[in-house]
Structures are given as structure tokens and as C-alpha cells.
Amino acid sequence: MIVKIESEKCTGCALCIEDCPMAAIELKDGKAVVIAEMCRGCEACVMSCPQEAIVEDPKFAPAPQRAPQTMHGWRH
Ligand code: SF4
Ligand code: SF4
Numbered sequence: 517m518i519v520k521i522e523s524e525k526c527t528g529c530a531l532c533i534e535d536c537p538m539a540a541i542e543l544k545d546g547k548a549v550v551i552a553e554m555c556r557g558c559e560a561c562v563m564s565c566p567q568e569a570i571v572e573d574p575k576f577a578p579a580p581q582r583a584p585q586t587m588h589g590w591r592h
Contacts, residue, residue: 517557518576523547525569532561532570552576 521532521541528546533539540554541561550561552573562570 517572520573525567531564535564
């Protein structure tokens with residue numbers, strides 16, 4: 517799942533930033549924010565957040581199962 521951070525719970529401790537293998541989290545105005553394009557949904561940050569501020573982003577919640585797609589053939 518792609519995650520998002522509930523900023524009202526976030527204390528800006530940056531533990532999630534340290535634990536994100538994709539460097540997909542950054543601090544903005546003292547709050548962590550997920551860069552959704554870089555998040556691969558490993559959920560490491562969910563485990564590391566002491567505030568339970570990291571949750572699934574419903575915008576990216578999986579649609580009913582679709583066939584897996586590869587990146588081949590995608591245009592930029
Ligand atoms: S789910 Fe994984 S890739 Fe996404 S922000 Fe959290 S630690 Fe980073
Ligand atoms: S670990 Fe949780 S409280 Fe700490 S910066 Fe990340 S989202 Fe905020």
C-alpha cells in the first residue's frame with residue numbers, strides 16, 4: 517500500500533525518514549510527508565512511527581485486483 521502521514525499526529529521525529537529504504541519521506545514544516553511517487557509500500561515506516569501517524573493512503577488503495585503490470589512500455 518502507498519502510505520500517507522496524518523500530520524496532526526506527526527511529531528517530526530524523523531524515524532520514518534531514517535527507515536524508509538526509498539527515501540520517499542521528507543520533512544516539511546516539521547512534519548513528515550510521503551512522496552507518493554517514490555513510495556513502494558514496504559510499510560517499514562508504518563512500523564517505525566511511534567505516533568502511529570502513518571496510514572494507508574485511500575487515494576492509492578488497491579482497486580479490485582488487476583493484472584500485474586510491468587514498467588515496460590510505459591512512456592514518460
Ligand atoms: S511504505 Fe516503505 S517506501 Fe513507502 S514511505 Fe514507508 S518506508 Fe518508504
Ligand atoms: S516516525 Fe511518525 S511521528 Fe516521526 S516523523 Fe515519521 S510520521 Fe512523524
